[in-house]
Amino acid sequence: PPVIRREDYQPPAWLVPQIALDFRLGIEETRVTARLSVRRNPAGSAASTLHLNGDQLTPLAVRVDGEAVNDWRMDGADLLVELTGEAHEVEIETSVNPAANSQLMGLYASNGMLCTQCEAEGFRRITFFPDRPDVLSTYSVRMAGDKGQFPILLSNGNCTATGEGEDGTHWAEWHDPWPKPAYLFALVAGDLVANHAQFTTRSGRRVDLNIWVRSGDEQRTQHAMDSLINSMKWDEEAFGREYDLDLFNVVAVSDFNMGAMENKGLNVFNTRYVLAEPETATDADYDGIESVIGHEYFHNWSGNRVTCRDWFQLSLKEGFTVLRDQLFSADMGSEAVKRIEDVRVLRAAQFPEDSGPLAHPIRPDSYQEISNFYTATVYNKGAEVIRMMRTMAGPDRFRQGTDLYFDRHDGEAATCEDFVKAIEDGAGLDLRQFRLWYAQAGTPQVAVEASHEGDVATLTLTQTIPATPGQPEKQAVPIPLRIALFDRDSGRHAGERLIVLDTDSRSFAFEGFARPPVVSINRGFSAPVAIDMERSNEDLVFLAAHDDDPFARYEAMQSLVVQHLVAAVGGGLSETARAEGRKAIGQAFAAVLSDDGLDDLMRGELMVLPGVAYLAEQVLVADPAAIHEEREGLKAWLGSELAESLVALHDRVSGVPYSRDAAARGARKTKAQALVLIAAGDPAEGARRAIAQYRAADNMTDRQSALTVLCNLEGPEREEALADFLRRYQGNALVIDKWFALQAGSFHPQVLQHIEALSQHPEFTLNNPNRARALYMTAAVNPKAFHDASGAGYRMIGELIRKLDPINPQTTARFVPQLGRWRRIEPARAAMMRAELEKIAAQPGLSRDVREQVSKSLG
């Protein structure tokens, strides 16, 4: 497959200022007539050929200025039309079969309704078009269809006319006044009901808000609606961004590849990011809805009003919008907890990506299939990079930078460079060297050496950025680190400072320390780097208990556990050292359990042990099973060592009644963590408490955390709860997804057999991405299942990839990176992982998506 390169960018030869689309809707056949007003781009080449992208389309008719023409030809899947003048009207008819569209890209059918997904390159599956984000058009859409089947007809912008046709059909016309690239086009037709509300913008525009769902689901949409209203208000205050249409529609669809899509005025959402009520959605589900509703809404400015010049600039809108949604969620809830969760995601998903065969800069240089670049790097590291600019500028100056960015580039297709320049100019920062963060892949490692002489403490910081594919050599990047030095005697520090390491190595001296201080560094995770610093258990226990930066407190706790587990797995711990390490961790945990100054939400966060993927990152070649076992061993030790306090804690928080306030959510979080540790230390007591919690649960958070624990255990309680859960939630797809995921994610000795049996369950299907991911993505990230010594986990995922690829390549390609980690896994397992990749590579007819990921993983 051809490699697309960033450096090859050429402006389009032809622009399409306007497009009129006419749809005659049908589930099995939809006819599309597209009328494109095209004109030469003065900034483009003088090519007379109009190049229109297509994907599995046949032109049924081509007309230029009203006349049928023969002056066109196919170039692979694309349509080329020869034009002679400066401006023309090109009309093309196509026909698509939405029911047969299992890729869920373009126009497809889901449960009897029709909907679209066009980002990144789905519009070309609907009609021929210059399907690139730097071609912006004003859209007029007309659609007609059976009124009984499609009572609701939606597209972008405003509805301008409706009417009845013959034979029970009706039609609607929509017009979107804002020029947009094709990837933001959307159409929805189906039998839907709405939760309606209104929002008045700060300048007085009254906006109708609708969240469209299938009948029966409307009582589960209020949290999404509240989140939408909060998002609209927040963006006005935090970024000065106001909504720009009179209507904002959100539609929930149960078959969807991504989380959601920011189509102008018509966001289309995966149901899992819309539907919630306490009985069926966990606190984490509620948080997910708030952040994704915010994310897609915020795209209206960071993505739609200012869009991307080309797909290499994806992080321009995604990194920035993730930062915006993170700041939003932090303002809606606990800033500290939100930061910890975001860093946990970065470490679990992005760090491994950055150190593996698929590593790429946040602004990639090349791709074969752009869908493969909707990654944790582009999204989450992209957000971290922009967050660093904000940290260096301070929030107010950063805001001046973003104001300038929106001002300068409104209505344009911009680049990451445009963004950096606007922040540079608006915030008054010098970002010349900082731009390397956009160009280089790999997680910088910062080694910290502390020394002390007289009353001066000196920190020597050295950065190295590991080699990544295509980038053997790296240059030093500016790394902003928030730092505080604690005086051992007073237990206090004299104020936090921001230091910037912008060379390979540099020393920073701090005066006024009679004894070596306790170093708290990268507070708030101010830079997305790995800190490598030798630290005594004593210092870490001190920070875990006393640091006034909540993230640093969490970090100290994590470091304590990471240091211990890495040493233990490496075989480098004597029995005494192991006992000492556990003792230190136990001491830190005990402090967390009993600290009255902590709220329960934070307490719950601090009780979460570092995950196996992050632990595996700490060593060059990992034995994930050994890491898992050692981690489980530590849990069991903590559970029995702290049994009394854990039981008391579990009892206390179990008494807090359900509500959505922070205290009650904190109680549920702590309850879940306490139960996990109790069960690890004493499975019988764990089973007793878990089944009691399950039976008493009046909300999904408690029910799910109880069932999670039961799934790991043998015994009748497990079977009772699983059967009850399935019966209770029959027909609720999102909850049945949980039922699959809970079993696939368990550490039960027979987990692989369970997964195999679940794949044959009548409720299982590969055609629904949520269901396929619930079973198999959960399995692929479960060390106990995936890394089973027999290799059965690898074979299972390999087989899945081969089976799912012909159905839905975009969703399938997401599984490849798990196998692609083989170089960092111990040799026996690595060989089996590699063998699976080779087997996939040998399969004929592989999609471009999977082909790219597999060949890079083997290469």
Ligand code: DPP
């Ligand atoms: N819908 C995806 C997102 O919002 C892609 N734009 O991140």
Ligand code: ZN
């Ligand atoms: Zn996005």
